[in-house]
Amino acid sequence: MAAAFEGAAVTAKPAKRTAKAKPPATGAKPTARASAHTKATAPKPRKATVRIFVSYCHANTVQQAKLQVHLAQLRRDEVEIWFDGEMEAGDKLNTEISRKLRAADVFVALMSPEYIASHWCQMEYRRAMGRRARGSMRVVVVIVRPCAWKDTGASDLKVLPRDGKAVSDWRSMDHAFANVAEGIKGAVKAVRAALPEAVPARPAKATPSAAAPVAEKRPAPAKGGLKASTKGRPAARAVQVKRPARGRAAG
Secondary structure, eight states: OOOOOSSOOOOOOOOOOOOOOOOOOSOOOOOHHHHHHHSOOOOOOOOOOEEEEEEOOGGGHHHHHHHHHHTHHHHTTTEEEEOGGGOOTTOOHHHHHHHHHHHOSEEEEEEOHHHHHOHHHHHHHHHHHHHHHTTSOEEEEEEOSSOOGGGGTTTTSOOBSGGGOOGGGSSOHHHHHHHHHHHHHHHHHHHHHHSOOOOOOOOOOOOGGGSOOOOOOOOOOOSTTOOOOTTOOOOOOOOOOOOOOOOOOOO
16 A cells, blocks of 8 residues: 655745846936036136326316226226326325336326426326336327427327327317227237236135035845835845655555
8 A cells, every 4th residue: 555645745935026126326416406516617817907007287187087087997897097196195296106107007198288398297208108118018198289299209109099189179078088098998908918817716615515416325125025124134035945755655
């Protein structure tokens, strides 16, 4: 009589298939705002400062004041315009004028009969012409009223207003000084082209908020449909029970 199997074969139930888990994100893309902060913007270089010394006789104060008005835009373009009216109380006349004259890049002379007759004006003018001969200054002569300006050594200069026409001969003072301002602007442009550019300001250090966000690593989900814990425990393996050996038949 055949003996029954001493033991039944027991098998473990196969684990249910679970949906494939998505691989963890390797890095989060920074937002448009964050990426804009991460790009280092190069600071724009500032224009080199140009200094203008205006030399005039006090008899031509009205013309000097009108010239200052027409040069207002140049003041906003890194240009310093100085005349003796800028002196403060207590400054020594000769010392301050000499210092400003040495530092100037452009010398503007408002030429008139009074200017030629003035001893102090002629001293400033001669010093400026000496610096021009050495190539360290540009001299601009503005004819305010008809005068013997060619005898001052300015005959080889391009004078203003246009064609050497005196300011007093123009239809209006504004028309004349508008033309003078354009000529001085051209002189400033030529001087600036020969000067080294000003050193740009250093860029600000990047703050932590400006850096791109760091992606947080997510733990791999557990197999068998179990939810992954926050600590990222490994998935449990399926246990397989071995079948017992088949027994022999009884005699």
